[in-house]
Amino acid sequence: MNISNGIQPHPVKMVLYGVEGIGKSTFASKAPDPLFIDTEGSTKDLNVKRVDPSPKTWMELVTYIQEIRNSNEVFCKTLVIDTADWAERMCIRHICDKNQKSGIEDWGYGKGYTYVYEEFGKLINALTDIVNKGINVIILAHASLRKFEQPDENGSYDRYTLKLNDSPKTSIANMIKEWADLVLFANYKTFVVDVDGKKKAQGGQRVMYTTHHPAWDAKNRYGMPDELPFEFSQIERIFGTASVSASAPVNDDLPFEITDDAPKRCFDPQISDPDFPTELRPLMMAKEVTEQEIRQAVASKGICPADMPVSKYPPDFVKGMLIAQFDKVYEQILINRKAG
Numbered sequence: 001m002n003i004s005n006g007i008q009p010h011p012v013k014m015v016l017y018g019v020e021g022i023g024k025s026t027f028a029s030k031a032p033d034p035l036f037i038d039t040e041g042s043t044k045d046l047n048v049k050r051v052d053p054s055p056k057t058w059m060e061l062v063t064y065i066q067e068i069r070n071s072n073e074v075f076c077k078t079l080v081i082d083t084a085d086w087a088e089r090m091c092i093r094h095i096c097d098k099n100q101k102s103g104i105e106d107w108g109y110g111k112g113y114t115y116v117y118e119e120f121g122k123l124i125n126a127l128t129d130i131v132n133k134g135i136n137v138i139i140l141a142h143a144s145l146r147k148f149e150q151p152d153e154n155g156s157y158d159r160y161t162l163k164l165n166d167s168p169k170t171s172i173a174n175m176i177k178e179w180a181d182l183v184l185f186a187n188y189k190t191f192v193v194d195v196d197g198k199k200k201a202q203g204g205q206r207v208m209y210t211t212h213h214p215a216w217d218a219k220n221r222y223g224m225p226d227e228l229p230f231e232f233s234q235i236e237r238i239f240g241t242a243s244v245s246a247s248a249p250v251n252d253d254l255p256f257e258i259t260d261d262a263p264k265r266c267f268d269p270q271i272s273d274p275d276f277p278t279e280l281r282p283l284m285m286a287k288e289v290t291e292q293e294i295r296q297a298v299a300s301k302g303i304c305p306a307d308m309p310v311s312k313y314p315p316d317f318v319k320g321m322l323i324a325q326f327d328k329v330y331e332q333i334l335i336n337r338k339a340g
Contacts (some may be wrong), residue, residue, distance in 0.1 A: 011131045012239055015084075015176055017141040017162050018186030021327050022206055022230065024140045026286055027186070028080045030232035031138060032239050035076035037064055039086040045287070045330075049076065058094035061087060062123060069129045078136040078239070079127075085142050085163045087123070088172055091116050110167060117170035124179055136239060139176060143185065160185060160216040177217060182238070185209045185216045186230050188324050204320035206230035231282065275311035277318050283326045289333055294322065297332040 018024050025042045028034060036043050036050040039061065043050055055061040068075055081087060092104050095115045104112040127137050144163035149156040162173040177183050189207045209216055210224040228234040271281065271291055284290070291310055299306035304313060313322070322329055 011134055012078075012136040012138075012182060013127075013131055013180045014136070014138045014182040014184070015141065015162070015180040016138060016184045016186065016208075017143050018184075018208075019143050019160075019188065021325070022186045022188065023327060024186065025080075025082055026283075027230065027232055028078075028082070028138050028140060029286065030236075031078040031080070031136060033077035034080050034138075035068075035078070036080045036082055037061065038082050039090065040083055042082055045334075047286075047288075055090070058087075058090040058119075061090060062126070065123060065126045065130070068135075069126050069133070074133075074135075076135065078138060079130055080138045081127075081140065083140045083142060084172075084176060088116070088120065088164055091120050091123075095119060110170060113165055113167055113170040116165065117172060117175070120172050121175060124175060128179070139180070141176075143187070157214065159214060160187070162217070173217075177219070180219075181221045182210075182235070183217060183219045184235075185218045187216075204324035206324050208234075229279070231279070233282070273309055273311050277310065277323070279323050280310070280318070280326075283323065287326075287330050287333075289330065293333045293336065294329065296336050297329055298322075300332060300336060 016024055016027065025036075025046060028036075029043075029046050029048045034048055036046075036048050038050050038054045041054060051064050055064060068079060092112075095112065096102065096104060096106075099115075101107065101112070104116065106112065107115075127139075131137050142163040143160045145158050145160055146166070147156045148159045162176065164173040164176070165171060166173045186206065186208045189205045206229070208228050208230045209218045209226065210220040210228065211218055211226045213226075222235075222238050224235070273291075276291070280294075284294070294310055295304075295306050295308065298304050298313070303317070310318070310322070
């Protein structure tokens with residue numbers, strides 16, 4: 001019997017879920033050498049590696065994961081499943097088609113969900129094998145706001161959880177949370193203030209929560225603070241400590257190809273203004289956006305003149321719109337680019 005002590009480096013098993021449009025895919029794209037299996041087409045505007053074509057069925061998704069698990073070639077340092085709730089839909093459709101059912105409720109008494117739970121468990125087992133090869137795995141998911149009733153208390157309250165089947169005995173949400181070492185919940189932090197006797201919401205800063213709270217599910221095994229800015233740099237230290245298995249000769253018989261749209265250089269927005277908002281820089285670098293493009297996007301909405309430096313924008317607008325809703329700003333930038 002061998003006995004060891006101390007911290008053992010290991011790959012990360014992570015689940016990240018959050019509200020719509022907060023930037024989950026962009027966040028995961030900052031992980032070490034990520035490879036996306038994109039089930040919903042959310043990475044089209046990201047410079048990342050992805051399997052091509054994207055899986056449209058459960059068996060296509062399973063095949064991709066099995067090939068990554070079984071191949072002697074190392075395709076990435078981090079595998080990203082984007083997203084779990086879309087994968088669950090594929091699994092439900094697969095189970096129904098396999099058993100010639102029109103819907104998962106056709107079995108009655110929750111039996112259909114039991115089949116889905118067992119099938120999804122096989123995928124989680126395959127992801128565990130990939131982790132054992134030394135590859136980080138990140139599972140992305142959308143958030144759902146649901147009523148929660150605590151058994152020993154009267155009344156109910158709203159709480160965020162993964163947008164997955166959450167039945168007590170066949171909860172895929174619980175399966176994924178138990179599997180992960182790190183479960184992060186991303187949301188916009190809003191403050192309610194009293195203005196002239198009226199309650200108004202302010203803020204909108206993007207944050208991530210790392211520990212359990214009555215209003216959301218989260219956990220971590222790395223001693224993190226309860227709340228952090230929603231930036232990958234905040235958790236970067238836990239990645240890259242495990243070594244990936246040595247690669248063998250390239251396997252040319254894979255049923256898919258990996259497309260690499262990753263930038264060959266780090267984009268530099270070339271900002272010389274010392275007062276420029278620091279939280280905005282990484283968002284601009286990820287999308288290769290210049291300050292001038294931000295100015296034009298804001299000016300096109302009639303908010304600020306095009307010649308006004310971003311550092312002179314109202315702080316609430318910078319945090320609540322430019323940073324918290326950068327995806328919407330980027331959409332306007334893309335429109336401006338096409339317009340020439």
